[in-house]
Amino acid sequence: MEDDRLNTKEWFKISRNNLKWLYVYLSVLLLTSLVLTIITLLYESTMSCFSISQISLIGGGATALMGSSMFYLRKLYKSSIKKLMEEPVDNDGKIRELGILFYYYLRPIFAICFSVLFHLALKSSIAIISVSELILDSGMIYLTMTVSFFIGFAAGDMITRIESYSKEVINKATQIF
Numbered sequence: 221m222e223d224d225r226l227n228t229k230e231w232f233k234i235s236r237n238n239l240k241w242l243y244v245y246l247s248v249l250l251l252t253s254l255v256l257t258i259i260t261l262l263y264e265s266t267m268s269c270f271s272i273s274q275i276s277l278i279g280g281g282a283t284a285l286m287g288s289s290m291f292y293l294r295k296l297y298k299s300s301i302k303k304l305m306e307e308p309v310d311n312d313g314k315i316r317e318l319g320i321l322f323y324y325y326l327r328p329i330f331a332i333c334f335s336v337l338f339h340l341a342l343k344s345s346i347a348i349i350s351v352s353e354l355i356l357d358s359g360m361i362y363l364t365m366t367v368s369f370f371i372g373f374a375a376g377d378m379i380t381r382i383e384s385y386s387k388e389v390i391n392k393a394t395q396i397f
Contacts, residue, residue, distance in 0.1 A: 232299060232304055232305040232306070232316075232320065233305065233306055233307065233308040233313040233314075233316045233317050233320070234305050234307075234308070234317050234320050234321070235307055235308060235317065236307065238317065238321060239296075239300070239305070242296060242321070242324050242325075243293070243296065243297075245324075245325065246289050246292055246293045246296065246324070246328070247289075247293065249285055249288075249289040249328050250285075250286060250289035250290060250293065252285070253282045253283070253285035253286035253289060254286060256278065256279075256281075256282035256285075257279065257282045257283055257286060257365070260275060260278055260279035260282055260361065260365065261279070263275045263279075263358075263361065272357065272358060272360050272361060273339075273343065273360070275361050276339060276360045276361045276364040276365075277335075277336065277339055277364075279361050279364060279365040279368075280335040280336070280338065280339050280364035280365055280367075280368035281332045281335050281336065281368070282365070283335070283365040283366070283368045283369040283372065284331040284332050284334060284335035284368040284369065284371050284372030284375075285328050285331060285332055285372060286369060286372065287331065287368070287369040287370060287371070287372030287373030287374075287375075288327055288328040288330075288331035288332075288372035288373065288375050289328055289372075290373065291372070291373045291374075291375070291376075292324055292327055292328070296324070327375050327376065328372070328375075330375050330378075330379065331368075331371060331372035331375040332372075334368075334371045334372070334375060334378050335364070335368035335371055335372065338364065338367055338368060338371055339364055339368075342360070342363070342364065343360075
């Protein structure tokens with residue numbers, strides 16, 4: 221276990237000031253997502269001018285953001301408590317810090333993107349089996365929001381799985397040609 225801690229510390233270089241900003245950023249995203257989630261759940265009185273699909277997109281994005289913010293805040297505070305990070309002291313450390321900052325700043329945005337993709341996949345699967353015009357029920361909102369939370373929480377795993385799956389698809393496609 222001690223070896224894992226040392227390996228993490230070698231790459232997890234971030235200044236105290238940037239660490240504070242990450243905490244603020246993720247906390248603001250978490251609170252914003254909570255407010256948006258509550259507004260979405262009260263959609264009948266707060267968002268009656270929007271369609272079910274639009275409400276589903278907003279709610280799904282909010283819960284994906286919530287899941288991602290929770291996961292990465294937890295990851296950050298656990299690393300802080302265990303002292304798994306250190307200040308960058310040289311150019312190599314500053315480059316690593318930049319990568320860590322982008323990692324933490326972009327993961328919530330990736331989570332929202334995955335939520336939009338889930339909404340698209342869900343809506344297209346319904347459209348494929350529907351013969352007439354598509355009329356969605358409020359269940360679409362709740363399904364999208366629930367699954368999007370887990371998508372947001374596991375955004376890192378989603379990236380890894382998509383990368384792996386896309387390599388398989390490309391390999392199979394190139395074997396055909």
